[in-house]
Amino acid sequence: MKHYYLKKMILFLILCAFKTINAQERSISGTVRDQKDGLPLPGVSVTVRGTNIGTQTGANGGFTIRTTEPNPVLHFSYIGYTGQQISVGNRTVLSVALVPDATQLGEVVVTALGVNRQKNELPYAAQQVGGAEVTRTRGGNFVNALSGKVAGLNIKQTNSLGGSTNVIIRGYKSINGNNQALFVIDGVPVSNANTNTTVSPTGVRGQQEGGAGYDYGNAAADINPDDIESINVLKGAAATALYGSRAANGAIIVTTKKGHRNSLNVTVNSGVTFGNIDKTTFAEYQNEYGAGYSQNTVDGTGNVVPVPGFWYRDVLGGGQRELVSQFTADASYGPKFDPSLLVYQWDALDPTSPTYLTKTPWVAAINGPESFYRTSVTSNQNVTISGGGETTTFKAGYTRNDQTGVLPNSKITKDLFNFSGSYEMVKNLTASASANFSKINGLGRYGTGYDGKNPNQQFRQWWQTNVDIEQQKDAYFRNEQNITWNWQDLTGTKPIYSDNPYWTRYKNFQNDTRNRYFGNAALNWKVNDWFDIVGRVGIDGSDEIQEERIAVGSTDVAEYARFNRSFSETNFDLLLNFNKNINEDISFRGLLGANLRRSNLNSIRATTNGGLVVPELYSLSNTISPIEPPVEQYQRVGVDGHFANATFGYKEILFLDGSIRRDQSTTLPKGNDVFWYPSIAGSLLFSNLVKETAPWLSLGKIRLNYAEVGNDAPPLSVLDVYEKPTGFGSVPIFSIPNTKSNSNLKPERTKSLEAGIETAFFSSKFGFDFTWYKTNTVDQITDVTVSSASGYTRRFLNAGEVQNKGIELTAFVNPVGTSNSAFSWNMNINFARNRSEVISLYEGAGGNIQLTSFQGGVSINAAIGQPYGVIRGTGYNYHENGQPIVNAQGYYTASSSNTIIGDPNPEWTGGVANTFRYKDLSLNFLIDVSKGGDVFSLDQWYGQGTGLYPNTVGLNDLGNPKRNSIANGGGIIQPGVKADGTPNDIRVPVENGNTTAYGYPMNPPRQAYVYDASYVKLRELALNYSFPDDLVSKIRAFKGIDVSLIGRNLWIIHKNLPYSDPEEALSSGNFMGYQSGAYPAVRTIGFNVRFRL
């Protein structure tokens, strides 16, 4: 079916494209600027009155328009500005200054279902972000560019190349469900799914839980940032109520750029950026002690070693024992470095090494793992052609984006095509369509989590500080063999735990391709001046393949795995819009509509079994043992919605808005499948009441609303089935699944109350928008963990309530700069604070639902009375004097592993964006702040336990090296008290990796490895220069040239998490507050040139 529509759409688009452009008579050009700050205004609509002729200003505010009118009157209009008409007369060049519209009554924003509304009528919170703001720093993923720009929109990006971005509006609401915001493009919802795995039926940890895998990113990254006109973030349920059962998480409404009638514009963007890791977010190593778990005087063979901590073994086979570094030990609690000491190290076992069978000095590596990372390069090229004829508009664009990552052998390429057009077939009947095709190819994405394919597992957790990464590199490239620093034994034939990291990157790589298509076709009939009808079909689909490899010769069994997935969603909308004033004072807008949604997900995942027969042949048939049956998934969802909305306005002062939607969903059991979602909202534009008495009040509005929206059940959670594991030879096996379905499910429901005030003062010199909200999500569809004594480990239920309460504040101020001044300064500030609390849970949940458990003995939970997602693990035992208690040996004692030891939710988030302009030069920068929130670091838990980090060496309170034995004055006293409350004075050893006070070995409280995840980041910096119009006009080919110097993530101004980026996570999703093998942040810097033709 989808192919049928695709064909129709393409045919239609081609028709649009071939309409010719009328270009004759006189030409008028000019520049449009902001009357207050003098900044050029791009995107201003310019039309010739009484005709269909129109164009849009370019990046430098310039426009050119042709007309046959003898006395043309040009009309200029722009969101947020008062429209202006200029009688051209004989002039051919115009200089136009638009006045910001204080009351912004004219500003039109796009709301749910693509309905245009006047911003001032909106009785709920919505925050608009311009297209320019998301392309300013030329990142590949426009979602990341929203970070710090919208109050209440919490964006968390991972540091993997092409990795996913967590998009949460006003907190996590659903305990087990999807909490990601809904993405809508031109009225049609599009998928933002991520395919990163969670726990498998066989109980293996998925990618999102720190198991093996790759972060494949999420689907919103397929949207071309250069195609975005504006983004409207609908935060609350009242704003999204018309989406009914998928409205609970807020929506990000994207409006794409369109062509304009009787114009032709070509824009070319060309940019390149370079990235390097931010070393403050990567491990730092101690450089005093090398490989080993201990400095024992007797080695594992029972031989007395002349220098403690080495092996004393016969390497050359001549019967002569020599010092050998403990290359099987993936830790650095071994012997103290001493350049005069010559020992056999890992390279002595590599026959191709220049140091084969040669002793080398016992020193710290010159090139640590940070030199594994290299400079990333991103090249972004984009061409957009837009324009239109008398009755048509079109736009065609192509973007090519090539990124290489900071890890060797990694790259992602994107080809993004789009085409849109419209045609007024007969008067007032317009057909329009858009089609987008994206092809994303990934190669060598970064392995994540606790897995050998993530080089940070060795770099941050299990490493020897004597291993030089450049030597590892040479060792790999000499023969492309897995020459590890971590040999199994003296014969040096196989790695024991860690592969050579270059081997991992070049041999155990993955690749993937995603073909994404989305678009819509619509008919719009303006029946009369108060009634129009829109019929629209939108589709969104993708086909992808992911292939993953483990080469023969790796520590893990060689493997080839492939995952094929295709997804499509089709939405049919019919909207009837009414817009009629009932009398002089009372206005009315109405909407009646229907939406049919059908989605279809089909996937298959297959893996070889027991190894590969022929090395480096990656096909399923190359398996050693017969492959297990692939995992197939087939999920369909159908939702039929009917809705109505009405808004009454009284004298442009009071607005009342109500809506209702009825949904019928196939994911719910029959009889429970029909649900109603109401919303009611009002706003009072009190500045219009006091116009006369308080002229300094440019805008004053209060808003109040209440809405109920939903989240339907995951597909296939209603009926019980059997699992069919691999049979035993020819004997079949079936099994009861781990999760019990529920045939009484109903949708979970979010009830939201919101109030706000919006103001602007002194001709909008400054102003603010403040919102308070409270949402309660009840009847949670929870996939609860139940006592496995019940025969199941999980069960679907409707139970539980989560509350999110918060405030949002956005403010703007234009402290410096007037219409004609050369210099101006604008500042936008946003602040949001959300408090979530789990109010109730299913009774058998024991007051707690474990969302997932992570390696290292910590878990993520929903616990009654606690914020969503709290981290549990062992905590300190505190004495009544408030000090942590140590045991008789001087180590911290640990409480039950159920202790709440962290809350990953930030206390507040905020951003400050500044724009400075001096003539044609402008400087933008954005500071992004996240305060509070906790993260458990498995990297510190293991890495300190293996003695990698600087705190495990140095001097103790006695002035002796900590790593000395206790007898020699080493060890440390951990701050705390003994059981009786007296200060701890017991020294604990740090000399030995099995008894060290640092990290995992003595099973200390997990709480000690929970860190504050606050950060202050200089997120964006852009310096832009627009060539002056008079200069540009001399170069006849161009309408405008802009050059910008751009930087992202340049500086982490403040953080408390050591050696890592507090924002880094495994994947987007519900499991936050955990780092394992974290990737460092990447600073990017580059430039972009934009030409307009």
Next chain:
Amino acid sequence: MKRLLFLIMPGILLLSCVKSLDDYNIDQKKPTTAPAATLFTGAIKNMADVLASSNVNTNVFRLYVQQWTTTEYLDEPRYNLTARTIPQALWQALYRDVLMDLKEAKRLIEADPLLDADEKSNQLAQIEIVEVYAWSVLVNSFGNIPYSEALNVDNALPKYDDAAAVYADLVVRLDAALSNLKPASDGFGEADLLYNYGSVTTEVAGWVKFGNSLKLKLGMILADSDVNTASRMVQEAAPNVFTSNADNTRFPYLSAIPNNNPISNSLNPSLTGRQDFVGAEAFINKLNDVNDPRRPFFFTTVNGTYIGGKYGFANTYVNFSTASPKVVAQDFESLLLDYSEVEFLLAEAVERGFTVAGTAAEHYNNGVTASILYWGGTAANANAYLAQPAVEYSNPASGSSWREKIGTQKWIALYNRGYDAWTEWRRLDFPQLSPPSAAEGAPAGLVIPTRLIYPVNEQTLNTVNNQAAADAMGGDAVSSKLFWDIN
């Protein structure tokens, strides 16, 4: 009005796409019906897997009885049960992956009106025997457990039953099952991997022996706490137990994942590069002391000798004996109950004065011989072995008591059967094993667990019942002793 046509178009499209959505929420890829036998097969495999595994996340008992120790990572040999969710792994495997599937199999069989009555009786009895086995592992590991209210998803908070009461019910159930077995009829047929697979085709007759041997074993576990029940069970069962290795309850493994022996996942070089385990000093020293002919089948050598690593401390892999190629083979079978074990139980029965045929020494010798033959030794090996003073039953050098003599040889015979070796060690209190010593750098106060602590999940999800159960046993500690662990 022509324009209306345009408007009707989307409407038509809408309607043309509306078809019945009734099957949308039916999983097209998963069955809604299943043959009962397939659930039985799966349950047995899951039980065999969890008991055979040597994965430190699942089964650490080979370490607890010091047959093996680890090389680098010392959490498990030092009895840490929380760094990994080990209790949860065993608990979950038995309740969810074994008992729940068996319960469902039973339900399906009972609901089948066409099944031959004798076959039905056999199948239900076979299920019952496996259930009793699985429940006994749970009780013997944790003590009080959810039993009467377990396996009911609508009861999220099952109460815990007293361990002794559970045992008493298991005894009744096992007796009933034994009386329902009808050797002349078929049982599960091809789904029966224990007694109708490969060379073993004794079918229901095999199950009669299995059930009686299990009864003997469970009876003997009660010997210290309830001697009357113990003697009754032992005496009733003894005439019908295993009489040779051919009767062993063995689970066959195949050479391909996921039907390979789980040990091979952790140790077989073709499946992993890891080298986590070596033989432990206490065990290998004992084997060396008695010139045990099973050594080459148990372990590898280092320069021709068998050498064990220091228990609970770091050991360099290449310097110590490791599990033999036989043990790590992907298709190495695992044992759920064997003849040698049965003979040791009979020897013990004689020593305890229960009325069974034969002398203790005969049964002891049979047990040792059966184990040597099973592992690949010869009858001559066995005779020579038994003739040594340190092995000979009548010789004081083989032990100061029957507990020590039988305990020591059973410890050897139960090599690679960590859970059973641990249970017998707790019951017989021999051999004497010491935890890693603080004097040598291990954390102070380590004790060899005499039970498993409850899974953290149970503490959280079923707090009140779990707490009550723990309190009834004197606390949820690894040092608590089970009701039958009197000495």
